Amino acid sequence: MSRLSTIELFRESLKFSAGHFTVFSSTHRENLHGHDYGVHAAFTTLIEDEGLSFDYRFYEEKVYALCRQLDKAVLIAERCKYLTVNDEGDHYCVHFNGEKIMLLKRDAKILPLYNITVEELSSWFLQELLLETEQLEKHRIQKIEIKVKSGLGRSGSATWLK
Secondary structure, three states, X not given: OOOEEEEEXXXXXXXXXXXXXXXXXXXXXXXXXXXEEEEEEEEEEEOOOOOOOOXXXXXXXXXXXXXXXXXXXXXXXXXXXXXXXXXXXXXXXXXEOOXXXXXXXXXXXXXXOOOOOHHHHHHHHHHHHHOOHHHHHHOOEEEEEEEEEEEOOEEEEEEEEO
16 A cells, blocks of 8 residues: 655745746736745655655755745746847846836846746746656655745745646
């Protein structure tokens, strides 16, 4: 009989601070602002005969590294249908509804997302983790849920089932 367990990772170190703006329509967006985001990752897998699911440090280190990629950056949604992002040497020029938002490349991170929201960020984390197909098989991962929190009581999540 197979036994399943869910390992949850939500340490203080699994966080990042980033600037963003949410785009609501072709004419309405938030002002540029920032959040301290927290990441909660849950992995459902089989329990071994030794009472151990897997060494979860692999995923803890992976989520931590992903957080570091986003930390202290202004996040821009590359796939947003209302934004155009131009590479202008040392800058990105983001066009929205007649506005030009100039960002130094060293301060910005362009993500393959439709918007910068907790639901899109949780999906980005999940997709990055799913790239490690060999590890998913090795650890017999059956389900992954990633939750990104932008403050107390506000989060979005993305789930993958094998």
